[in-house]
Amino acid sequence: MLPFEASTWLAILGQYNTAIWPLHGIGALLALVAVGLVIPGSRAAGRVIGLLLGVLWIWTGVAFFGGSLAPFHFASEWLAGVFVAQGLMLVFALTLMGQARFGWPGRLGGGAAMVVIAHAFVGYPLLDAALAATPWTQLQYVGVAPGPVMLLTLGLLLLVPSRPPLVLAIIPLLWALVTGYMAWGLGQWLEFLPAALGVGAFVLLLLRRFGGAARAGPRPGV
Structure with missing residues (x-):
């Protein structure tokens, strides 16, 4: 069971949002730039996307889990470390190693990516505000926010046309599962939607990574 109720969770988010205002705009701008850099499709653009995503994960780990959540959750330091580790992995794999080019992966993958990314930008706050009457703060x-x-990270990984780096999707998948658990534990049923989107995005990444390899078949002479 979770060590707090839904009202406490919302109060934590409220305290966090008040403390970091107006950095929400900077976070949204960095996320928007990351999405826009998919269009060039160059390896250099992929390096910048990795850097931007890394910054967002590290910020969320340090400021939210290591700061606002720390007085309320016994595992907050551990969660902060996991988010920081994900940020460092993104920077290492995408920025330093340049392991992925981003672009349009096709109708199914691209459409799914747009749905996931759109929910990260507007679906998350608008649905909670409209259907759950959650205050904007x-x-x-x-x-x-985690x-x-x-969702932004999984959506962007779906926009890697060939061999998406699955190792970078494992921690986002785990947080999607945690989101589903919190939805059940806190009675916040709208949270099941981002949880389902996160798990669904990971399944699509699996299918594209291994399904594509299976369709390609063995190499000539093997």
Whole structure:
């Protein structure tokens, strides 16, 4: 069971949003730039995307889990470390190693990526505000909160046309599962939607990575 109730979770988000204002705008701008850099499709653009995503994960780990959540959750330091580790992995794999080029992967993958990314930017706050009457100060916003950062990352990984780096999707998948658990534990049923989107995005990444390899078949002479 979670060590707090839904009202406490919302109060934590409210305190966090108040403390970091107006950095929400910077977080959203960095996220928007990362999405826009998919269009050039160059390796250099992929390096910048990795850097921007890394910054967002590290910020969320340090400021949210290591700061605002720390007095309320016994595992907050561990969660902060996991988010920082994900940020460092993104920077290492995409920025330093340049392991992925981004671009349009096709109708299914591209459409799914757009749905996931759109929910990270607008679906998360708008649905909670409209359907759950959550105050604007207690919503999760892209670039600075764990749920939208998770969806943004998985959506962008879906925009790697060939051999998406699955290792970079494992921690986002785990947070999607945690989001589903929190939805059940706190009675916040709208949180099942981002959890399902996150798990679905990971399944698509698996299918594209291994399904594509299977369709390609063995190399000549093997």
